[in-house]
Amino acid sequence: MIPMRMARVLIAGLVMLLVGTGWAAALQYGDYGTYYTAGKVWYYLYLNQNSTFTELYEKALDAGVDNETLALALELQANSTELFNEAISVGTPDEGRIPMPWKVRKAYLMIKEAVGILAEALE
Structure with a gap:
């Protein structure tokens, strides 16, 4: 089982990755x-x-x-x-x-x- 603290860090990292990817796509395509x-x-x-x-x-x-x-x-x-x-x-x-x-x-x-x-x- 993953400790709660590590789970929060993983979720935060995933969110940052997704937001960053979305922003980069918007910039790339001029949205x-x-x-x-x-x-x-x-x-x-x-x-x-x-x-x-x-x-x-x-x-x-x-x-x-x-x-x-x-x-x-x-x-x-x-x-x-x-x-x-x-x-x-x-x-x-x-x-x-x-x-x-x-x-x-x-x-x-x-x-x-x-x-x-x-x-x-x-x-």
Whole structure:
């Protein structure tokens, strides 16, 4: 009978081997479909929310929303823009390149929060 500790080591080794083989196969055959799709989806979602932010910000200025709310929304938008620019530094879907999905997603979530703050202030 195999001791429990040795069994765990064997299972961990097998898992590492299988994961490594799968990753190597993906690299060999250029299987970046999911990665590319995720980057592309978050990229376009960000652009959509950014244009919504611009519209809502102008409405908020006209409606006389307090400066503290406007400043918070602008700070979130500025941070999201910085992240977005980092993400697309490697390229955009329009160029046939893959932006960094994790950064684009984070930028999208920030701009979405900013849009939510402005929408709530306008209600």
